[in-house]
Structures are given as C-alpha cells and as structure tokens.
Amino acid sequence: MPVHGTPDLSRRRVLQGAAAGTAALFGAGVATGANAYADAPVLGTYDVVVVGCGAAGMTAALTVAARGLSVVVVEKAPTFGGSAARSGAGIWLPNNSVILAAGVPDTPALAAQYLAAVVGDGSTPARQHAFLSTGPAMLSFVMAHSPCRFKWMDGYSDYYPELPGGMPGGRSIEPDVIDGHILGAELAHLNPAYLPVxxxxxxxxxxxxxxxxxxxxxxxxxxxxxxxxxxxxxxxxxxxPLTMGQSLATGLRAGLMQAGVSVLLNTPLTDLNIVNGRATGVVVTQNGAPGVITARRGVIVGSGGFEHNAAMRAQYQQQPIGTTWSVGAKENTGDGILAGQRAGAALALMDDAWWGPTIPSGDGPYFCLAERTLPGGLIVNQTGHRFVDEAAPYVDVVHTMYRQNATAADIPSWLIIDQNFRDRYVFRDILPTLPFPASWYQNGSVYRDLTLWGLANQIGVSPSTLTNTVAHFNGLAITGKDTDYGRGVSVYDHYYTDPAISPNSCLAPLWLAPFYALKIVPGDLGTKGGMVTDERARVLRADGSVIGGLYAAGNASAAVMGHSYAGAGSTIGPAMTFGYIAGNDI
Structure with missing residues (x-):
C-alpha cells in the first residue's frame, strides 16, 4: 500500500479531535456535508476499499480486481478468513454449476419458490432474486479467478425440504481440499478453525x-x-491439506495474491469517511496511528456481525445472551455496522442471529449439531419437560427457546443422554466410551449420575418430572412416532442420525446408566442484523435513499434470509454473492 509520509503528533491530535466530533454528529445517524477528516493523513488511495477479509470481503475484492480497478482490503484481525475460516464452509447456492453437474434437479423456478416460502417478507423479493440469479455466476467467477474448487454435499437436505421447491437431497456445496502451501508464508496468518480436524x-x-x-x-x-x-x-x-473453512479462506486469499491485491491485517476500521453524503474512504488505525485510506469509487463493508459486542447484544437482542456463546470470529464487534449507522444507514434484523443450541464448554462454546439429533437423547427445559423437536433446524430450536423462556424457563436447557448414547457415537471430537473433559464438569456444562432422579437434583430440575418425561419419551421412541413434536417427520431431521435404529432413526429410548445432562444455551455462528441494502448491495438510509459509494455484504448487512435459514451455508452463500454483486456494481 502506498504510504504518504508518517503523520506527526499534531496531525494525530487533529484527527482524534475530528473523530470525536464526527462521532457526536453521527450519533443520531446524521452525516455532515463537510469532510470531517480533511486534515487526516492519507495512507493510500485506491478505486475501492474493502473492509473485512472474510468470505464476503475477499470475494468482493477479487471481483473488483478482475474488473481492472485498484483495491485494498483492510482487516482488523491479525489473521484473514474471519468467521468463514472457522466454519464448515457449507455454501447454499441454488442452481450452481457444481450441483447441476452432480445431477441435482434444481431450477430457477424451484429455487425462487422455495426461498420465498422460507424467507417470506424477511427480505425484499428484489434481493432474493438478485441472490438467486447472481449466485451461480459468482461461483463460476470464483473458480475461474482462484484455486477454490467445490463439491456437492450429497444428501444434506434443505432445512425445510417439505416446503414448495425444497430439495430433500440438498443444494449445499463445500470446498474441496486445497494445499495450504499455496500461500507460502501467508498461511501463518490464516484464522484457525473453530474445531480443528x-x-x-x-x-x-x-x-x-x-x-x-x-x-x-x-x-x-x-x-x-x-x-x-x-x-x-x-x-x-x-x-x-485443508478442507472446509480453512480451504475456502485459503483459496480466496490465494486468488487475491494472484491478482496483486493488498491485504492489510491489524488495521481496524475506525469510521467511514463521508463527504457530502457519499463514502469516499475509510478511517483506520495502523501501527497505533490513525489515518484515511481514500476510495475513488466506493467502500464495501464486509466486516462481519456484532456477536462479540456485549453492549450491542444487550441493546438489540433478547436476554439472556452471551458473547462467549458465539463461535464467530472474536474480532466481530460490529465496527462496520456502527460506522454505517453513523453515516446514516438504516439497520434491520438486529434482534436475530444465526442461532444454534450450544454447549458452553470449559474450552470454548460447542455448536451442537449431530448430538441433539442422534437417537437416545432429548432436550428438556428447567421444568423438566421437552419443548421442541430436537432435530429441527438449529435456528428454530433457539427461536423456540427464546419465545418460551419467559414462561417456561428454556434457558438454559439440558440435553439428556445415557451411556448407550456415549458408547455408540462420537460427541464433538470425543470418541465413544471416553469420558467428557474434566473442564466440562468443572464449569457446569455436563453432569453425570447413575439415576435420572439424581441427575435431576444436580441440574435443579424436578426429579419426578424428568423421570416421567424420559419415560414418556421412551414410549414414543419405541413406536417411532414423536406425537408431541414431530421429531423425524422432516427429511432434514434424519441427516445426522443412525440408520441402524428403527423404526425412526431419530428416536431411541434412554435405558443404560449412567445418565448425562449437558447444558444448552442459545449460541450462534454470528449475528445476522446489520445495514439495510438493496439488490445491488448498496447501503440504504431509513427513507430508502442510497448512501453513495457505500456497499455492504455478509453479516455487516441485514441477511437476505430474514429470520430464517434455507439450508447449510445460508450465511456464506449470500455473503459471497452480495460481495460479488457489490464489486460488479462499482
């Protein structure tokens, strides 16, 4: 990045004063006409500045570079990849070339019908159409301009396959294996996986x-x-060899290297530079000193959500909530969203997140996927009753927890399993028959007892209620029909289950002591609320007008999925697509 001198102390003070004044002016979402950072040291000038080096930001930068414009990526963290690098990197992308080549019978009409049924009025039809119509081209572009390759997740059902247009076989793809050595020394800056292979x-x-x-x-x-x-x-x-999010982030970063795109790590966004209502650059901190990077054509914010900002979560989201329950990148504190709000951006979906039942284990939160679905377990609340189809899409389970918590005390809840479950299945990365980590017991994430009565006493649940609940559940499991909550009715419910169990691969009785209770809280993969954007990824004010030069994608923007979740990869698929749309629009 071109550097135009080193700012002296007096200029730093001018900038800091300007920043404070601008923050006060922008606090109510009103932008000034003058350039509040006119006296700030200019650290570089590009056609486009991209904020955030995750899936959205890297796809946007790759797009801009391929169009012949100069672009720089600024990243708060000392690593690249963001939450995408930590994830399994499923990508929900209807009608893309990978699934069509695999024989998936998808069509634009089916995809549009399904997405509309899932999302409803949670996002505009124009944005839904933009995602569906542009997603396949985005994927083809990424494969043409990076070493990223993908494979169909055969059989990973859409989350609501019974809805019109739903696909029981699934539309999700994931990255193929990539050799991390392709990055050379830059591999050391890859954000680690949430759960290492x-x-x-x-x-x-x-x-x-x-x-x-x-x-x-x-x-x-x-x-x-x-x-x-x-x-x-x-x-x-x-x-x-790298797979999942590690593969995706590596492939995109390699594409940026091939295109000669500069990535500035350890460079947090302080503010947007807004002149006459238009984004003309960003204010960042680099090596402890503030400065401006100018954008001739536009700024694309892909800085992630606010899952690790306790104040924002307290302001916008239901209680109880915890920043330590999220598996999103720890640097995601809403910086881009707040900067956009100061510039006048409207915000939406701030009350929601990419929720999932999570075990707050002693060594970090564990986003519980398969374990709540496998036969031989059930989830109860503090009254000792079941309250949900445990195998339902994870966002729905947490929505139910919050909706009922005021009257039914669903937070925390408890996943109850027996020794037969532990003898048969891997739990997180713990092999069958092996004990849970001592740290899980020490911090109250797991309890163990030879009887359900004793287990109930340990977790503060009525012993008689828990015993009766398990007995009733066992009766349902034997018949194979969950007449209470419909576990196993949807094809999706059976993805993480045991085909050896009959008549319902989701259901098996609990009978072998000892019994275990694992604490379940409303964790997440990240928040899904942020700046309101249109079908061109342009950031909008509350009156619907466009903030010139300002774009947003990924979790810094209000999700095209609204309050729902179409299938595995409904975070990354739209993030990459709207990053691509933003780059092309500029």
Missing part, C-alpha cells in the same frame, strides 16, 4: 455425519478410513 486426517463437512457413527456403522468406518487414507497420501506428497 484431527491430525493425519483429511475430513470434509459431509464426512462428519458418518464419522460420528464409525463405532456402529460400516459406512462410518469406511469414511473414517478414507479420511485417514487421504491424510496419509497428502503427507507423502508433502502437502498441507
């Missing part, structure tokens, strides 16, 4: 469904062996 294995997101069953299922054993074989082959070839 076990050493010596090459594991895809789709593999976990079967690896969870490796102790009791022949296909599970075969998939685990295949993961080990892939790892051995990569080691022999001297490769650093």
């Amino acid at each position: 076990p050493a010596g294995l090459v594991v895809f997101s789709q593999d976990y469904k079967w690896i969870n069953l490796a102790a009791v299922n022949a296909k599970g054993t075969a998939v685990a062996a295949e993961a080990a074989a892939r790892g051995a082959a990569a080691a022999l070839a001297g490769q650093k």
Whole structure:
C-alpha cells in the first residue's frame, strides 16, 4: 500500500479531535456535508476499499480486481478468513454449476419458490432474486479467478425440504481440499478453525455425519478410513491439506495474491469517511496511528456481525445472551455496522442471529449439531419437560427457546443422554466410551449420575418430572412416532442420525446408566442484523435513499434470509454473492 509520509503528533491530535466530533454528529445517524477528516493523513488511495477479509470481503475484492480497478482490503484481525475460516464452509447456492453437474434437479423456478416460502417478507423479493440469479455466476467467477474448487454435499437436505421447491437431497456445496502451501508464508496468518480436524486426517463437512457413527456403522468406518487414507497420501506428497473453512479462506486469499491485491491485517476500521453524503474512504488505525485510506469509487463493508459486542447484544437482542456463546470470529464487534449507522444507514434484523443450541464448554462454546439429533437423547427445559423437536433446524430450536423462556424457563436447557448414547457415537471430537473433559464438569456444562432422579437434583430440575418425561419419551421412541413434536417427520431431521435404529432413526429410548445432562444455551455462528441494502448491495438510509459509494455484504448487512435459514451455508452463500454483486456494481 502506498504510504504518504508518517503523520506527526499534531496531525494525530487533529484527527482524534475530528473523530470525536464526527462521532457526536453521527450519533443520531446524521452525516455532515463537510469532510470531517480533511486534515487526516492519507495512507493510500485506491478505486475501492474493502473492509473485512472474510468470505464476503475477499470475494468482493477479487471481483473488483478482475474488473481492472485498484483495491485494498483492510482487516482488523491479525489473521484473514474471519468467521468463514472457522466454519464448515457449507455454501447454499441454488442452481450452481457444481450441483447441476452432480445431477441435482434444481431450477430457477424451484429455487425462487422455495426461498420465498422460507424467507417470506424477511427480505425484499428484489434481493432474493438478485441472490438467486447472481449466485451461480459468482461461483463460476470464483473458480475461474482462484484455486477454490467445490463439491456437492450429497444428501444434506434443505432445512425445510417439505416446503414448495425444497430439495430433500440438498443444494449445499463445500470446498474441496486445497494445499495450504499455496500461500507460502501467508498461511501463518490464516484464522484457525473453530474445531480443528484431527491430525493425519483429511475430513470434509459431509464426512462428519458418518464419522460420528464409525463405532456402529460400516459406512462410518469406511469414511473414517478414507479420511485417514487421504491424510496419509497428502503427507507423502508433502502437502498441507485443508478442507472446509480453512480451504475456502485459503483459496480466496490465494486468488487475491494472484491478482496483486493488498491485504492489510491489524488495521481496524475506525469510521467511514463521508463527504457530502457519499463514502469516499475509510478511517483506520495502523501501527497505533490513525489515518484515511481514500476510495475513488466506493467502500464495501464486509466486516462481519456484532456477536462479540456485549453492549450491542444487550441493546438489540433478547436476554439472556452471551458473547462467549458465539463461535464467530472474536474480532466481530460490529465496527462496520456502527460506522454505517453513523453515516446514516438504516439497520434491520438486529434482534436475530444465526442461532444454534450450544454447549458452553470449559474450552470454548460447542455448536451442537449431530448430538441433539442422534437417537437416545432429548432436550428438556428447567421444568423438566421437552419443548421442541430436537432435530429441527438449529435456528428454530433457539427461536423456540427464546419465545418460551419467559414462561417456561428454556434457558438454559439440558440435553439428556445415557451411556448407550456415549458408547455408540462420537460427541464433538470425543470418541465413544471416553469420558467428557474434566473442564466440562468443572464449569457446569455436563453432569453425570447413575439415576435420572439424581441427575435431576444436580441440574435443579424436578426429579419426578424428568423421570416421567424420559419415560414418556421412551414410549414414543419405541413406536417411532414423536406425537408431541414431530421429531423425524422432516427429511432434514434424519441427516445426522443412525440408520441402524428403527423404526425412526431419530428416536431411541434412554435405558443404560449412567445418565448425562449437558447444558444448552442459545449460541450462534454470528449475528445476522446489520445495514439495510438493496439488490445491488448498496447501503440504504431509513427513507430508502442510497448512501453513495457505500456497499455492504455478509453479516455487516441485514441477511437476505430474514429470520430464517434455507439450508447449510445460508450465511456464506449470500455473503459471497452480495460481495460479488457489490464489486460488479462499482
């Protein structure tokens, strides 16, 4: 990045004073006509400045560079990849070339019908159309301009496959394996995975469904062996094999390197530079000193959500809420959203997040996917009653927790399992029969007892109620029909289940002591509220007018999915697509 001198102390003071004054003026969302940062040191000038080096930001920067414009990416963290790098990197993207080549019978009409049924009025039809019509082109562009390659997640159902246009076989894709050595020394700056793949294995997101069953299922054993074989082959070839979010972030970063795009890590956004109602650059802090990076054509904000900003969560979201329950990147404190709000941006969906039942374990939160779905477990609230289909889409489970918490005390809830469950299935990365970590017991995330009565006493639930609830659940499991909450009615419910269990792969009785209770809280993958944007990813004011030169994508913008969640990858698919749309619009 071109650097135009080193700002002296007096200029820093001018800038700091201007920033304070601008913050006061922008506090009510009213932008000034004058350039509040006119005296700030200019650290560089580009056609486009992208804020955030996650999936949205890197896709946007790659798009801008391919169009022949100069672009820089500024990133608050000392790493690149953001929450995408930490994730399984499922990407929900109807009608893309990967799923069509795999024979998925998708059509634009089916996808539009399904998305409209899922989202309703949670986002505008124009934005939904922009996502669906542009997503396939975005993916083809990314594959043409980076080493990213993708594979269909065969059988990972849309989350509501019974709705019109829903696909029981799924529309989600995930990154193929990539050699991390392609980045050279830059690989050291990759944001680590939320759950690292076990050493010596090459594991895809789709593999976990079967690896969870490796102790009791022949296909599970075969998939685990295949993961080990892939790892051995990569080691022999001297490769650093990366999958899931690590692969996606690496591939996009490699594309930026090939395009000559500068990425400035450790460079947090302080504010947007707004002149006469238009975004003309960003104010950042670099090496402890503030300065302006000028954007001739526009600023694209892809800085993530506000999941780690306790004040914002307290202001906008239901209680109880915890920043320590989120698996989103720790740097996501809403900086881009707040800067946009000061510039006059309207905000929406701030009360919502990409929720999921989460165990607040002693070594970090665990976003509970398969374990709440596998047969032999149920979730109860503080009264000892079931209250939800445990295998439902994770966002729906948490929405139910919050909706009923005021009257039914659903937070925290408890996942109740028995020793038979522990003997059969992997739990997180804990192999069958092995004990839960001591830290989980120490911080109250898990309890264990030889009887349900004793377990109930430990977690503060009525012993008689819990005993009766489990007995009733066991009766439902034997019949295979959950007449209370419909667990197993949807195709989606059966994805993370045990095909050896009949008549309903979601349901099995609890009968073998000891019994376990694992604390469940409303965690998330990140927040989904942010700046309101149109179908061109332009940021809008409350009156619907456009803030010139300002774009947003990913979790810094209000999600096109509204309050719902169409399928695996409904975060990353739209994030990349609207990053691409923003770059092309500029």
